[in-house]
Amino acid sequence: MASLYNRFVLPGLLKCACSSPGIMKQRAKVVPLASGRVLELGIGMGLNLALYDGDKVESVTGVDPAPELRAIAEAAPRDPRLTVRVEDGTAEALPFEDASFDCVVCTFTLCSVQAPAAALAEARRVLKPGGRFLYCEHGLAPDAGVARWQRRVEPLWKRIAGGCHLTRPVHATIEAGGLKVRWQDSLYIPGAPRIAGWSEWGEAAPL
Structure with a gap:
């Protein structure tokens, strides 16, 4: 049943949530x-x-473990000048050599990876010296009342939202993963429920 849900129901739910105007505005930052x-x-x-x-990007290589989502990504609109590869893989075990990339982009992903520390360690490994880690994530809210509801709702939320966690602290998780945050901003995403709407975005670099 879980497999049928992941194949036929979850992609539609993710598309609706992850392509909402508020979320797309965050990505564009x-x-x-x-x-x-x-x-x-x-x-x-x-x-x-x-x-x-x-004008700035030489190539984009994307990894994702879900074949249903990768098939959609292959057909997604993009600048025709971009060279794009979409590969099977997980953030925790990237199939790339050390120091392979100038930039790692991570948007609304750390909430659902199984091991954030391993994913960030892999991001550090594949970044070239002087490389940048650009992120936009949602996570644990700074307001105590919202955070309490996040903890209450999270067990059910994870089951219906593809393993998405509500209570991972974004800034602390990134710095615990061996990256130094250079700049960051944050807000509650307009139009999103507050339990899922606390967003932090910025740039980090390997220590």
């Missing part, structure tokens, strides 16, 4: 900053592809 050879963790349905600047 970081994706156009990417340059050079780019790796996108959890490319999903390829919603970021249309946001890359073809």
Whole structure:
């Protein structure tokens, strides 16, 4: 049953949620900053592809473990100048050599990976010296009342939202993973429920 849900129901739910105007506005705050050879963790349905600047980006390589989502990403709109590859893989075990990419992009992915620390360690490994980690994520809210509801709802939320966690602290998780945050901003995404709407975005670099 879970497999049928993941194949036929979950992609539609994710598309509705992850391509909402508020979420797309968040993506647009970081994706156009990417340059050079780019790796996108959890490319999903390829919603970021249309946001890359073809004048700055040499290529985009995306990884995702879900074949249903990779098929959608392959057909997603993008700048025709971009070279795009979509590969089977997980953020925790990237199939790439050390120092392969100028930039790693991670949007609304750390909430659902099984091991954030391993994913961030892999991002550090594949980044070239001086490389950048661009992120936009949702996670644990700073308001105690919202955080309490996040903890109450999370067990059910994970089951229906493809393993998405509500209570992972974005900034702390990134820095615990060996990346130094250079700049960051945050807000509750307009139009999103507050339990899922606390978003933090910015740029980090390997320590």
